[in-house]
Amino acid sequence: MDFFGDPTVWLPFTFAALMGVAILVYVVLDGFDLGIGVLFPFVGDDEKDQMISVIGPFWDANETWLVLAIGLLLVAFPTAHGYILTALYLPVAIMLAGLILRGVAFELRAKAPKGQKEQWNRSFYVGSLLTSLSQGFMLGMYIVGLDYTLNHVAFACLTAVCLTAGYAFIGATWLIYKTEHDLQRRAVRFAKFGLLGVIVGFAANSLASPLVSPRIFAKWFTMPEIFYLAPLPILSGALVVLIGITLRQMPHPADRLSWLPFAAASSLFCLAFAGLAYSFYPYVVPDKISIYEAASAPESLFIILLGAMVVMPAIAAYTVLSYVVFRGKARALTYD
Amino acid sequence: MELDTLILSRLQFAANISFHIIFPTITIALGWILLFFKLRFQATGDEKWMDAYRFYVKVFALSFAMGVVSGITMSFQFGTNWPGFMEKVGNIAGPLLAYEVMTAFFLEAVFLGIMLFGARRVPPWLHTLATFLVAFGTTMSAFWILVLNSWMQTPVGFELRDGVVHATDWFAIVFNPSMPYRLVHMLLASGLTASFLIAGLSGLRWLLGDRGADVRATMKTGVMIAALLIPLQIFAGDLHGLNTLEHQPQKVAAMEGNWETRGNVPLLLFAIPDESQRKNHFELKIPSLASIILKHDPAGVVPGLNDFVAEDGTVMHPPVFKVFWSFRVMVGIGMLMLAVSWVAAFALWRQGFDRLTPWVPRALVVMTFSGWFATLAGWYTTEIGRQPWLVSGVLRTAEAVGLVAPVMVFSTLVMYLTIYGLLTLSYMFVLTYLAKKAASGEMAPDDVARAPIQRAIGVQPAE
Ligand code: HDD
Ligand code: HEM
Ligand code: HEM
Numbered sequence: 039m040d041f042f043g044d045p046t047v048w049l050p051f052t053f054a055a056l057m058g059v060a061i062l063v064y065v066v067l068d069g070f071d072l073g074i075g076v077l078f079p080f081v082g083d084d085e086k087d088q089m090i091s092v093i094g095p096f097w098d099a100n101e102t103w104l105v106l107a108i109g110l111l112l113v114a115f116p117t118a119h120g121y122i123l124t125a126l127y128l129p130v131a132i133m134l135a136g137l138i139l140r141g142v143a144f145e146l147r148a149k150a151p152k153g154q155k156e157q158w159n160r161s162f163y164v165g166s167l168l169t170s171l172s173q174g175f176m177l178g179m180y181i182v183g184l185d186y187t188l189n190h191v192a193f194a195c196l197t198a199v200c201l202t203a204g205y206a207f208i209g210a211t212w213l214i215y216k217t218e219h220d221l222q223r224r225a226v227r228f229a230k231f232g233l234l235g236v237i238v239g240f241a242a243n244s245l246a247s248p249l250v251s252p253r254i255f256a257k258w259f260t261m262p263e264i265f266y267l268a269p270l271p272i273l274s275g276a277l278v279v280l281i282g283i284t285l286r287q288m289p290h291p292a293d294r295l296s297w298l299p300f301a302a303a304s305s306l307f308c309l310a311f312a313g314l315a316y317s318f319y320p321y322v323v324p325d326k327i328s329i330y331e332a333a334s335a336p337e338s339l340f341i342i343l344l345g346a347m348v349v350m351p352a353i354a355a356y357t358v359l360s361y362v363v364f365r366g367k368a369r370a371l372t373y374d
Numbered sequence: 375m376e377l378d379t380l381i382l383s384r385l386q387f388a389a390n391i392s393f394h395i396i397f398p399t400i401t402i403a404l405g406w407i408l409l410f411f412k413l414r415f416q417a418t419g420d421e422k423w424m425d426a427y428r429f430y431v432k433v434f435a436l437s438f439a440m441g442v443v444s445g446i447t448m449s450f451q452f453g454t455n456w457p458g459f460m461e462k463v464g465n466i467a468g469p470l471l472a473y474e475v476m477t478a479f480f481l482e483a484v485f486l487g488i489m490l491f492g493a494r495r496v497p498p499w500l501h502t503l504a505t506f507l508v509a510f511g512t513t514m515s516a517f518w519i520l521v522l523n524s525w526m527q528t529p530v531g532f533e534l535r536d537g538v539v540h541a542t543d544w545f546a547i548v549f550n551p552s553m554p555y556r557l558v559h560m561l562l563a564s565g566l567t568a569s570f571l572i573a574g575l576s577g578l579r580w581l582l583g584d585r586g587a588d589v590r591a592t593m594k595t596g597v598m599i600a601a602l603l604i605p606l607q608i609f610a611g612d613l614h615g616l617n618t619l620e621h622q623p624q625k626v627a628a629m630e631g632n633w634e635t636r637g638n639v640p641l642l643l644f645a646i647p648d649e650s651q652r653k654n655h656f657e658l659k660i661p662s663l664a665s666i667i668l669k670h671d672p673a674g675v676v677p678g679l680n681d682f683v684a685e686d687g688t689v690m691h692p693p694v695f696k697v698f699w700s701f702r703v704m705v706g707i708g709m710l711m712l713a714v715s716w717v718a719a720f721a722l723w724r725q726g727f728d729r730l731t732p733w734v735p736r737a738l739v740v741m742t743f744s745g746w747f748a749t750l751a752g753w754y755t756t757e758i759g760r761q762p763w764l765v766s767g768v769l770r771t772a773e774a775v776g777l778v779a780p781v782m783v784f785s786t787l788v789m790y791l792t793i794y795g796l797l798t799l800s801y802m803f804v805l806t807y808l809a810k811k812a813a814s815g816e817m818a819p820d821d822v823a824r825a826p827i828q829r830a831i832g833v834q835p836a837e
Contacts, residue, residue, distance in 0.1 A: 095487030098442055102475070102483045105449050109475045112452060112460055113468030120457025124776045127454050131786040134447045135793060141443035142797055145436045149804050335540055338465040342472045349476040353484075360484050363495050 049340065050333035053114035054322065056346070057107055062311045064103035066208065066304050071097045073209020075140055075166020076202060077228055078159065085221050086159060090144070092216040095364045097144065099357065101137070111322075114339060115332035118322040125184040126176050133172035140165030167202070174201030181243075181314075182250045183324040193246055200242060203235025208307065211299035214288065222296075226288045229299060233281060240274065240310065247317065253325060254317045267316070274309045277302050380775045382783040383455040386790060388757075393794040394448050395753065396746045397441035402516050402561065403568035404434050405509030407595070412505055416498075425588035426595075429812055430572065433805060435490055440801060442483070447790075455783070456764075458774030463539045463765055466532060466547060467522055474518035482511030513561070520560055524553040526765045527756070528621045539768065551621055555614040556756075562607040563752065565599060566711060567745025572596035573718070574742025575809045577735035584813035590727050593738070597722060600715035608708055612667070618759075619668055622766065623677040624690070625759035628697040630664050635678040639664040647694040652680065692761045700754035707748040714741050743802070 071093040078086060112119045123130060139161045147158035178194030179186075210232050213225035248255035258267060281302045284295060320328045333339065408430055415423035449471075452460055460467065488496060488504040496504070531546030532539045541547060573596030579589045619626045631647045631654055632639050641663035645654040665674040682691035714737050721734045764771040 095491045098439070098486055099480065099483040101442065101446065102479050105446060105479055106475050108449055108453070109472055112449075113464065113472045116460035116464035116468065119453045119460060120776065123450065123453030124457055124778055127778050127782055128786075130450055130454055131789065134450060135789060137446055138443040138793055138797070141439050142800075145439045146800060146804060149432060149436060149808060150800070151807055334468055335465045335538075338469050338541060341541075341544065342469050345469075345473055345476055353476070353480045356484050357480075360487050363488055363492050 046333065046336055047330065049336050049343070050114065050329045052343065053110060053333070053339060054319075054329045057110040057114065058311070058315055060103055060107035060110055062308060064100070064107055065311070066307050067096070067100040067103060069205045069208045069307070070212040070300075071100055071209070072140075072166045072170050073205035073207065073232075074213065075162055075209075076170055076206045077209055077213075078163040078166070080228070081221070081224060085224070088217060088221055089213065090147075092213065094144075095360065097141075099360065101141070113342060114334055115322050115327075115329065116334055118327050118329075118332040121323050121327065122180070122184065126179060129172040129176045129179070133169050133176070136165045136168030136170075136172065138165070140169065170202040170205045171198045174198035177201060180324065181247050181317075183326065190250065193250060196242055196246070197239070200235065200239025203232055203239060204307070207232025207236050208300070208303045211303045215297050215300045222288075226285055229281075230285050233278070233285065236306070237278060244271070251317075251325065257317060267313075270309055270313050270316075274306060277306045277309070281306075379778060379780050379783055380772055382780055382787055383775050383778075384771065386783060386787045387451060387455060389787065389790055389794060390444065390447055390451055392750055392753075393790075393798070394441065394444040395749065396798075397437045397444065398512065398516065399564045399567045399745060399749050400437045400571060401434060401441055402512045402564040404430065404437065404571075405505070405512050407568060407572065407599070408434060409502075409505050409509050410595075412502060416502070420587075422587035422591050425586070426592045429588070429808070430592070431490065432808055433571070433575070435486075436801065436804065438482075438486060440797065444794075455776050455778065456774045457776045459764065459769070461538070462769045462774070463526075465539055466525065466541050469541075470518055470522045470525070470547075474515055478511045478514035478518060482508050482515070485511065516560060516564070517557060520557050521548050521550070521553055524556045525550045527556075527760055528552040529765055529768055534768075539765075552614075552617055555610070555617045559607070559610050559614050559752075562603050562610055563745065563749045565603045566607060567749060569596045569599035569603065570711065570715075570738075570741050570745050571743070571805075573600060573715075573738045574740075575805065577738030578742075578806065578809045579813045580730075580735040581732065581739065582810060582813035585727070593735070594722060597715055597718045597738070600711065601719040604708065604712045604715055608712070611705075611708070616668065619677075622759065624679065624682045625692060625697065625755075626668065627677050627679045627682070628692050628694045628759055629701040629755060630668075630676065631694065631698045632664065632676055632678045633680050635675060635681055637665060637673040637675050638662045639668075639674075639676040641667065642698075645698070647698050649689075649694055690762070692759045697755055697759045700751045700758065704748050704751035704755060707744055707751070711741070711744060711748070714738070 074089050074093055078089065081089065108119075111122070143158040143162035143165060147155050147162060150158060175194045175198040178197030179190065181197070182190040182193055207229060210225045210228035214222055214229060217225060248258060257263065281299055284298050284302070288296075288299075290296070318324055320330065322329045322332050408427060411423050411427040411430065414420070415427065452467075485504040485507040489501065489508050492504065493501050525547055528551045530550050531541060531543035533542050534540070572592050576589050576593035576596060580593065615626065615629075627633075630639065631642050631645050633652055633654075638661065640657075640659035640661045642654070642657055642659050644656065644658040646656050647654050662672040665672055665676055668674060668676055679691050679694060683689055718734050718738060721730060725731065760766060762770055762772070764774050
């Protein structure tokens with residue numbers, strides 16, 4: 039098979055890769071702001087305002103990555119898009135309800151009369167929680183191939199809880215990076231709990247996915263592959279240890295290394311994602327439809343790619359600009 | 375009417391898009407108006423423009439957030455309820471949607487952060503640039519989505535291969551026959567919606583005794599923009615109708631409630647179209663006016679609905695009653711807008727602010743959300759008028775629907791309707807509350823608590 043000569047081969051592959059990147063970026067970026075929403079009820083009122091201020095300028099752009107990911111699925115793999123989304127009809131609807139609730143609560147908690155603030159705080163939390171849980175549930179159902187059997191649903195419920203813990207974890211590391219004093223100390227505690235959840239989640243997923251899918255089992259536990267793949271779990275383990283050690287020493291008086299937990303958590307998400315991507319390739323609907331079968335017409339993909347090559351660098355540049363503009367600590371009740 | 379998956383999915387789609395569109399309609403134009411306030415401030419140094427900016431940037435932020443979350447729902451709808459749509463026309467709809475995400479959504483979302491929270495962190499020129507880019511981004515969104523919608527109304531530049539649509543001419547697709555009309559009409563609609571909103575909120579503050587320089591400035595801006603745009607809108611609407619007559623005569627026949635193809639067709643001010651008997655009840659008409667409007671000739675022949683019934687009796691025209699009445703609601707509100715904005719402009723000119731009769735601000739308050747109703751009525755005319763097709767002549771709505779169980783669609787529909795109802799009410803309530811609060815001069819509960827944090831992290835109190 040001539041990879042670059044044949045546009046019906048390299049275009050679907052490129053789009054699958056782009057989609058993967060969009061999902062990964064989404065999970066890391068919206069992960070931290072969803073996670074902060076999940077942690078909302080565990081802090082006091084002043085701290086809630088601080089937590090909002092560390093995600094305020096970013097959340098909208100973060101969610102746009104979800105729109106891009108679903109957009110790429112829709113434009114590049116239309117049949118798979120229909121298949122996946124009708125199979126996940128209910129969890130998608132619940133996720134959307136969650137996203138709506140938290141998105142508007144963001145604004146309304148600050149603008150509605152004082153007496154209603156409490157109520158919008160609650161919908162921010164409930165919305166974030168529903169979103170995280172339903173995304174985790176969908177991930178689980180997707181891993182097992184979108185068939186609703188009792189075992190599969192149980193597995194999906196497990197991933198729902200684990201992904202939510204993962205989001206809370208990365209949210210806590212973002213708080214460690216962006217805040218100080220009490221809130222930072224509290225964030226360190228959250229991160230420790232979250233890390234436990236992440237460890238359980240990794241273990242459960244790594245055990246369960248080969249069990250529920252013989253194909254995935256075969257891809258990982260055969261001879262020479264197991265050696266090429268070994269770095270993935272080994273690196274992940276090393277990162278977990280690194281995070282654990284750093285968290286024990288936090289908060290550092292001079293705030294040294296406060297960026298480290300977030301960076302390490304993001305890397306951990308990347309590794310996990312790479313593992314998943316390896317398991318699924320070349321399928322876009324696990325074990326049913328491959329990316330080559332589902333792809334749109336090459337002319338249409340090409341015209342999108344053309345635009346993407348011009349626009350994506352610009353998007354990357356101004357996304358970086360915005361993180362540079364809003365760098366540094368968000369500080370509560372102190373003057374500069 | 376049996377509640378099957380098709381009907382439920384259509385209701386759900388209509389609910390979702392109706393909820394979505396009302397917020398972009400505000401933000402598309404409000405972005406440009408905010409830029410105007412900001413530039414006026416920079417040019418004159420007059421604080422009132424900055425006060426105006428600070429107030430309406432809150433309205434903008436809230437509307438934008440509502441637009442974003444409902445927009446995300448929209449992008450999932452295609453897959454969850456209309457899988458047949460992408461399977462058939464994905465090769466054309468896909469790239470158009472992808473360009474919208476890439477050229478518009480990221481632009482507006484990223485720069486929105488800088489526009490709302492960055493005023494103290496970036497140099498003034500960059501803040502102005504961010505404001506410009508947000509306004510530009512919302513307009514680009516409108517452009518791409520209207521290209522797609524217009525293409526669905528008047529599809530060109532494609533061929534069918536194995537029953538799937540393939541693009542042959544992208545230029546023709548983007549600049550399809552109804553696109554320029556629809557884009558212009560929609561952008562004007564947005565301008566009118568935003569200007570009546572501003573005029574209405576200013577009117578409310580005026581009535582509550584808040585008569586500061588900023589309230590005067592925004593009331594004047596709102597009234598002037600409205601008075602300027604409404605004649606243009608009526609003119610553009612007329613052209614739009616002529617274009618539709620050429621490409622979708624059955625839709626115009628339904629809009630006019632005209633059953634037989636003939637000359638001297640009257641303009642119906644009131645009627646109850648009855649599809650079972652194929653005639654109208656209780657007509658109230660102006661002789662020959664429809665022929666004059668559509669053909670510029672009293673004897674001009676206007677197509678009738680009966681031409682669109684197949685030999686075997688299959689009806690190939692849209693539901694008449696709904697199209698007929700949506701169209702009248704839109705045009706009626708348009709006429710009302712004309713009257714109110716011109717009378718208000720005249721009163722501001724002759725009486726000035728100091729002797730202004732309270733009837734002017736009262737009328738403006740009543741019209742605060744009029745743009746919403748006209749816009750929705752216009753879209754119902756357009757979209758219901760395209761039925762039974764989803765993509766004219768290419769794909770029927772019934773062919774695109776997904777195989778989801780009716781109970782599922784029913785439960786999500788109930789869920790969406792509940793959320794949307796509550797949020798629309800909260801939104802209207804909060805806008806009114808913001809106006810009242812500004813009028814009473816009291817600081818927001820939040821401004822007090824957050825001011826120190828905001829200063830420390832450079833967040834504008836305007837949020
Ligand atoms: C503030 C909103 C507003 C106002 C005051 C008007 N319209 Fe409108 N109209 C719209 C907002 C709108 C819209 C929501 O933007 C639509 C729906 C789709 C489109 O392209 O524009 C529309 C559609 C639409 C169509 C449908 C064309 C088609 O899809 O085939 C026609 C013929 C007109 N308009 C004509 C008019 C006339 C003669 C008006 C005179 C008063 C008028 N409109 C006022
Ligand atoms: C923004 C204003 C819009 C409004 C208020 C609106 C409203 C509606 C309504 C009421 C229907 C149902 C027609 C019927 O069932 O008789 C419909 C159908 C539909 N419209 Fe629109 N529409 C809008 C814009 C768009 C755009 C921009 C697109 C595409 C990009 C679109 C795509 C569709 C589709 C796919 C359907 C099929 C579902 C159905 O027939 O119910 N609409 N729309
Ligand atoms: C089926 C049709 C539609 C889909 C799938 C859709 C999708 C979306 C999505 C995903 C967003 C959020 C973008 C973000 O994350 O920043 C959005 C926002 C937006 N949409 Fe839509 N949309 C549709 C119809 C329309 C129509 C008809 C218009 C206007 C004519 C419109 C104008 C906008 C604008 C201006 C925004 C920016 C956010 C805002 O102002 O609230 N959209 N849309």
